[in-house]
Amino acid sequence: MNRSDFLKAILPIAAVSAFAETAPARKTAVVFYSWSGNTREFARAIGEATGADVFELEPKTKYSDSYSVVVKQAKRELEEQYKPPLNSIPDVSKYAAVFLGTPNWWGTMSSPVRTFVASGALDGKRIIPFITHRGSRWGNFPADLKKACPKSEIADGMVLWGDSVKKTSARRDIAAWAKKIRRIIFFKYRL
Numbered sequence: 001m002n003r004s005d006f007l008k009a010i011l012p013i014a015a016v017s018a019f020a021e022t023a024p025a026r027k028t029a030v031v032f033y034s035w036s037g038n039t040r041e042f043a044r045a046i047g048e049a050t051g052a053d054v055f056e057l058e059p060k061t062k063y064s065d066s067y068s069v070v071v072k073q074a075k076r077e078l079e080e081q082y083k084p085p086l087n088s089i090p091d092v093s094k095y096a097a098v099f100l101g102t103p104n105w106w107g108t109m110s111s112p113v114r115t116f117v118a119s120g121a122l123d124g125k126r127i128i129p130f131i132t133h134r135g136s137r138w139g140n141f142p143a144d145l146k147k148a149c150p151k152s153e154i155a156d157g158m159v160l161w162g163d164s165v166k167k168t169s170a171r172r173d174i175a176a177w178a179k180k181i182r183r184i185i186f187f188k189y190r191l
Contacts, residue, residue, distance in 0.1 A: 028053075034101075039130075093121075107140050156181065
């Protein structure tokens with residue numbers, strides 16, 4: 001029995017209609033930045049597993065393809081708290097929850113993700129973070145995210161080593177995690 005049928009069975013028709021009009025959005029979005037493509041693979045796997053809408057953050061000025069150049073630039077941007085302009089800020093106002101993905105840049109979120117977070121678009125949302133890394137795992141990302149989004153609820157996230165996201169086993173793990181965390185979040189706020 002689906003939720004709508006269940007509600008119809010236990011509530012008067014007027015109550016079902018009122019609930020439908022006042023129920024919060026149940027949609028999920030995936031918003032991410034990816035420099036090398038690893039975080040993009042992670043985001044796509046989440047989108048496929050949950051049916052979420054997927055939005056990629058694109059800086060107006062593309063980063064260099066050179067790893068060493070980007071590492072230096074990322075460090076400088078973090079030290080200066082620079083937030084690069086993006087081509088657009090995704091409108092996530094209709095989503096109840098947002099999976100937020102980033103590569104680990106100097107122990108925290110990438111500069112494009114910092115720009116998105118600073119926009120205030122995540123205020124009042126349930127945020128599910130995910131990150132790709134080369135050895136530093138979460139770093140300060142969860143603490144920095146909580147500090148930047150004090151009006152949001154931050155759920156348990158997922159960490160993946162660099163390009164391991166391209167392995168079939170990792171994609172299965174991502175799908176299982178994404179479905180589980182989405183169910184937990186929406187079950188918690190259902191009625």
